[in-house]
Amino acid sequence: MTAVATNPSRFWLLAAASGLLLAIGLASAHHMETAGHIVTGMNNHVVWGLPHVFAIFLIVSASGVLNIASIGSVFGKAPYKARAPLSGLLSIAMLAGGLMVLMLDLGRPERVIVAATHYNFTSVFAWNVFLYSGMFAIVAIYLWTLLEKRMNPWSKAAGLAAFVWRLLLTTGTGAIFAFLVAREGYGSALLPVLFIVLSFGWGMAVFLLAQAAVYRWNARQLPEAVHRRMSRLLGVFVAASLYLVAVHHLTNLYFARNVAFERFILLDGGVYTGLFWLGFVLAGGLLPLVLLYRRDMAKPRHTLLASLLVVAGGFCLLYVFIIGGQAWPLDLFPGATISSSFLDGKIAPYAPSLPELLLGLGGLAAAFLITIIGVRVLEFMPHDPARDPDADPAA
Amino acid sequence: MRKALLAAIVLVAGLSAMLLAPTSSADPPPGRVPHPAISVDTTTRSIDSPEVMRRTHMDMLKHQRDRTVHLGERRVKVTLNGCIDCHAGKGAGAAAGSVTGSAQAFCESCHRYAAVKLDCFECHQSRPASTPAPVSARPAAGGKP
Amino acid sequence: MSDREHHTPLDGPSATPGSTRLPAAAAQLQALAREAHRPGVSRRALLGAGVAAMAGVMLAPGIRLIEIAGAQVERKPGEAASSAVRWGLLIDTTRCSPDCNDCVTACNTENGLSGGTAPTDSQWIRKIEIRDQRTGRTASAPVMCQHCANPPCVDVCPTGASFKRADGIVLVDRHSCIGCRYCVMACPYKARSFVHEPVTDQKPDVPRGKGCVESCTMCVHRVDDGRKPACVEACPEGAMLFGDLNDPDSAISRRVREISTTRIREDLRLDTGVRYHGI
Numbered sequence: 001m002t003a004v005a006t007n008p009s010r011f012w013l014l015a016a017a018s019g020l021l022l023a024i025g026l027a028s029a030h031h032m033e034t035a036g037h038i039v040t041g042m043n044n045h046v047v048w049g050l051p052h053v054f055a056i057f058l059i060v061s062a063s064g065v066l067n068i069a070s071i072g073s074v075f076g077k078a079p080y081k082a083r084a085p086l087s088g089l090l091s092i093a094m095l096a097g098g099l100m101v102l103m104l105d106l107g108r109p110e111r112v113i114v115a116a117t118h119y120n121f122t123s124v125f126a127w128n129v130f131l132y133s134g135m136f137a138i139v140a141i142y143l144w145t146l147l148e149k150r151m152n153p154w155s156k157a158a159g160l161a162a163f164v165w166r167l168l169l170t171t172g173t174g175a176i177f178a179f180l181v182a183r184e185g186y187g188s189a190l191l192p193v194l195f196i197v198l199s200f201g202w203g204m205a206v207f208l209l210a211q212a213a214v215y216r217w218n219a220r221q222l223p224e225a226v227h228r229r230m231s232r233l234l235g236v237f238v239a240a241s242l243y244l245v246a247v248h249h250l251t252n253l254y255f256a257r258n259v260a261f262e263r264f265i266l267l268d269g270g271v272y273t274g275l276f277w278l279g280f281v282l283a284g285g286l287l288p289l290v291l292l293y294r295r296d297m298a299k300p301r302h303t304l305l306a307s308l309l310v311v312a313g314g315f316c317l318l319y320v321f322i323i324g325g326q327a328w329p330l331d332l333f334p335g336a337t338i339s340s341s342f343l344d345g346k347i348a349p350y351a352p353s354l355p356e357l358l359l360g361l362g363g364l365a366a367a368f369l370i371t372i373i374g375v376r377v378l379e380f381m382p383h384d385p386a387r388d389p390d391a392d393p394a395a
Numbered sequence: 396m397r398k399a400l401l402a403a404i405v406l407v408a409g410l411s412a413m414l415l416a417p418t419s420s421a422d423p424p425p426g427r428v429p430h431p432a433i434s435v436d437t438t439t440r441s442i443d444s445p446e447v448m449r450r451t452h453m454d455m456l457k458h459q460r461d462r463t464v465h466l467g468e469r470r471v472k473v474t475l476n477g478c479i480d481c482h483a484g485k486g487a488g489a490a491a492g493s494v495t496g497s498a499q500a501f502c503e504s505c506h507r508y509a510a511v512k513l514d515c516f517e518c519h520q521s522r523p524a525s526t527p528a529p530v531s532a533r534p535a536a537g538g539k540p
Numbered sequence: 541m542s543d544r545e546h547h548t549p550l551d552g553p554s555a556t557p558g559s560t561r562l563p564a565a566a567a568q569l570q571a572l573a574r575e576a577h578r579p580g581v582s583r584r585a586l587l588g589a590g591v592a593a594m595a596g597v598m599l600a601p602g603i604r605l606i607e608i609a610g611a612q613v614e615r616k617p618g619e620a621a622s623s624a625v626r627w628g629l630l631i632d633t634t635r636c637s638p639d640c641n642d643c644v645t646a647c648n649t650e651n652g653l654s655g656g657t658a659p660t661d662s663q664w665i666r667k668i669e670i671r672d673q674r675t676g677r678t679a680s681a682p683v684m685c686q687h688c689a690n691p692p693c694v695d696v697c698p699t700g701a702s703f704k705r706a707d708g709i710v711l712v713d714r715h716s717c718i719g720c721r722y723c724v725m726a727c728p729y730k731a732r733s734f735v736h737e738p739v740t741d742q743k744p745d746v747p748r749g750k751g752c753v754e755s756c757t758m759c760v761h762r763v764d765d766g767r768k769p770a771c772v773e774a775c776p777e778g779a780m781l782f783g784d785l786n787d788p789d790s791a792i793s794r795r796v797r798e799i800s801t802t803r804i805r806e807d808l809r810l811d812t813g814v815r816y817h818g819i
Contacts, residue, residue, distance in 0.1 A: 036737040036750045043659035044733050047721035107719015107734060107751030115718050118699040125698035125722055181692050181808055182728030330730050332683070332804055333670050333819070340683075341644075341657040342666040342730065349659060464713045467621030467705055469614075469764045476744050518714055518749030520742045 010217060011376050018369040025362010028355045029104035037107065040356050045348030046326045051105040053318045054360030057202065058098030058367060059132070059173055060195055061314075063166040064203020066091040066139065068230075070166075073142075073159025079226045082382040083211070084159070088143040089374040090210055090367075091166075092136060097367030099132055101359055124175045131169040138162050147379060170196045177325075184252070184261035185325030194244045198314065201237035205310035208234065211382070212304055214375055222300065223384050231303045235292035238310060242285045245317070261328050264347075265320060272324035275316040284313010323350055441481070442472055449505075456515075475515065480523045495521045614766035626708040626813065627687070627758055628785035629772070630792050630801065633818035635779035636680040638669050643682045646774030650759060652743040662733035662748075664756040665771060670819060679819045682771065682780075684756035685710060685731035686804060689811035693723035693732060693755075702753070708785075708813050709758045717752040724753060728805050731755045758782075785813065 032039060042049040069088055072081030103112050119126040142162045145155040174192030181187055208230060215222050249266065252258040265272055288306035327348045332338060338345040374380055441448060442455075459473040479494050481487070482501040489499040495516050498504055502521075506513050615621070647665045648655040657663065665684035671677070687710045693702045694710065701716035702723045712723075712732075724732040732755045739749050745761040748754055759769035767773075772780040783792035801815040 033751075037734065038660050038736040043736070044662070044724070045659055045730070047724045047734055107721070107753070108717065111716075111718040114699055114716055115720075118701075118716055120694075120697055120700035122695045123698045123722070125696065125720065129698065176722075179696065180726055182726070182805065326725070330728060332668065332729060335673055337671045337673055338668050340666045340668040342663045343659065344666070344668050344683075344730070460715060461713075462620075464711070464715065465703065465705070467615070467707070467760075467764060468618050470617035479744075517738070518742065518747040518752070520744045520747070522744075524744045 007217065011372060014372055015369060018365040018372070021365035022362050022369060025101075025359050025365060026104070028358035028362065029109070032105070032355050032359070033109055039353065041351045041353040042356070043349070045343050046323055046350040048322055048326065049350060050319075050352040050356040051101050051359050051363075052322055053315060054363050055098045055101040055105070056173065056322065057311075057314055057318055058094045058101070058363055060170060060199045061202040061206045062091045062094035062098060063135075063170045063173075064199030064201070065094065065207050066162060066166050067200055067203050068207050069142070069146075070159060070163040073146075073156050074163050079223075079229065079384060082384050083207075084155075085143060085146050085378075086211065086214065086375070086380045086382060087207060088139050088146065088162075089378075089380050090207060090371055092139050092143075093367040093370035093374070094206070095132065095135060095139075096370055097363040097365075100366050101363035104359060124172055124179055128169075128172045128176070131165070131172045135162075135165055135169055138165050166199075167196060170199050177321075182330060183325055183328070184258045184331070185265070185321065185328060188248060188251075190244065190248050190251070194241075194248060197237065197240045197244050198317075201234065201241045201310055202314045204230065204234045204237055205307035205314075208303060208307040209311070210371065212300070214381065218381060220381070226384060227300060227303065231292050231306070234303070234306065234310070235289055238285055238288050238292075242281065245280070257331070257334060264328055265324055269324060269327075269347075272320045272327065276320045276324075279316025280313045280320065283309050284316060288313075326350075475519055476524060479521065480525070483521070484523050484525070493521045615764060621705050621707040621709075621764075623706040623708075624786060625784050626689075626786040627763060628708070628783065628792055628813040628815065629687075629758075629769075630781040630795055630815050630817065631682060632777075632779045632781075633679050633681045633816055635777035636667070636682065636818075637777075638667070638678075638680045640680075640776070641667055642774045642776055643667075643771035643780065646770040647684075647756070650743070650762075650770035651746045651757075652739075652741060652748065660736040662735060662754060664731075664733065664754070681816055681819055683729060683731075683804070684771070684814070685727075685758070686729050686810070686812035686814045687756075687758060688813070691810065692726040692728065696722045696726040698722065705760075709760050709763070710755075711757055711760065712753055712755065714747065714749065714752040714754070719751040719753065721753060727755075728808055728810070 040049060065087055067087075068080050069084035069091075071077050072079075072084045103109055106112070115129060119129070121127065138158070138161055142155070142158040145151040145158040171192040174195030177186040178188060178191040211222065249262060253262050265276060267273060269276075288309045291302045291306040291309075294302065327350060329343070329345050329347065332344065343349075443451075455473045456475065459468075459471060460475075462468045463471065463474070483491055483494045485491055487501065490501045490504075492500075494500050494502040495513060496503065498507065500521075502513055502515075644663075644665050644667060645655070647653065651664060653662055653664060655661075665682050668681050668683050670679045670681060687704075687708055689704075689708065691702070691704055691710050694704050697703075698720065699716045699718055701713045701718070702710070703713060704710050719734065721734050724730075724734055732753050734753050735748060735750050737750060742748055746757075759767075759771075762769060768782045772782045781792050781795060783790040785793060785796075787793055796815055799817050801817050802819060803812045803815055
């Protein structure tokens, strides 16, 4: 890979801006820790809110963005192999950002040491502590095999290990919700698979956005063939995501006990219904497909718009999934209408608050900052061969 | 050589002066460092000698708390409420009332001096069981405005 | 009055679990005494038999006597909770009025809760008004942590802070709780609350604080003292019965054998320790 001259003042400006956003996020977390979660919109009925939407998007996308490297190292596609280092860097950066948000939102963030030393292995959270920290280590080693010439022969093995590990990690993330026995919105074996497929799409979208930015800021041009391949692949992932979400809801509708919940999400849930149909299905699914599969070949700006929409749609889906799933009341007495002082039988109230938003944005800023520092300091710019990579895929 | 020797002598003299001076007075001078001021109820015995307690009270508490919570062991030798009832009880003089909240409070005085944060009393009651809680200190009922 | 005494929790001497075992021992001693007066039985042989019988009475059911001593009397200092006991509740909702909140008030007072009902306030027990959608029949029931034998909250806790004690009481070890709220998500009964603000004026026997999750402890500090949970004692109708489900002779065990009881979300097979009559 050739060294690329970057614009120093732009770098420092971006670093300062993201550093500031990160600092605000950390201050916000400190406020939440000292004052208690009463300063957030979360309550005893919706205990996971906007920070978790950001955190889970970042973690799932971190796993998915490594897909680009996996297609290169594991499946041998050359243009993807060239992009593997950037993909690895983004993976580490987003995982760090997502975990930062998750750990800072804890009721007692100072007790992460306790979480790291006391394990209950029936809990998928305990497994995730290993899966997430192991991911850092494995991707770091993988990056080393890619960037250090002497280690290049090991990159295939490291890539395979990273690929398998991230499938386990995303399974673990989906399992968080799959293992909840009593809520109609969760408790499905489909969820780990759904999260894996979502990670493909969101990871590709984030990679396309990051790649476009990095290319633009380094005054480089993305080869048309590469652009075409990745756009088409994003389209495939988006279609697969829509399919699995549809299967999940259709199956739920078959169970009489889940119909009321499905009606809430799909029909009369207000903000949740709007975010689901307009945010995820339309903006995050159908519109990107139209943009990516245009007859006149998607131009780079179409791909970028599609990627942005997929990311936005991802946030919308997670909001509906995480918060809508909690807002729906537990069915303690099936067949009965219930009421109590503890909002039994009522849709739980939740409104995102500023501290939560700032913390989430702080996580995005952390990921961004790590990425731009990495790109500036090391050789993460993809270097494509002069000839068309489609002609010789084994190159 | 002579200058170096002179400098060394001045340095040693200065250090000795700094180190030895405080011990020359009968009481520690009132300064920035708060010294622990433990006043103890001497009518009853603590569970062990002060030397042992100073070094091991944290281990005693940490070990027993897991046994009490998880196994359900009650009325054992080491209980936080037992410590508080004595060390902040009526006979404790200036430390009576609560084990935290002032420089004379039993736990706080040493912990301030050693700069070790006390986490216990975010959850545990720091006043002896016999002292009623002041009504004004209760948080207002109801949640976010 | 006599109808109430049928399920008055473990108050009167007739209800103490130990009393059913001691008469058996006494009967054996009586039988031995009769043997001693029979001609032809050597005193030595009788003494031997007597000692053996006493040993048998003492040792084998001696284990049971200790267990019984653990049930509803305060445990010896330093004695751990035993899995031979399983604490449970029986709530007769036919005696519950929608206007009565005494159990809730008693719980708040006993455990130092604010009593507030804002979405961020902790509620360890609440009265749920139930109305059957088809028949229109109404019922009122207090719902708290159901102290499941297969608790989902224990399965999902990453640090093991949410745990089930040997005697069946499900608790949160607030020394290990990191406040992740996964158990709040997992509980089918919404029994868990998260403390959203700093707490002051805790009860000395009920430590609780900001950032940790909490729920009904079945007044474990009272149970370990040989007393009943505050809600059970406060109920003016005697609708709540507390006792050892593992002891077939306890008042609660006898009662659940006599009357029909259900458990909330029985379909989840969590084997809860709280049973309801009338819903």
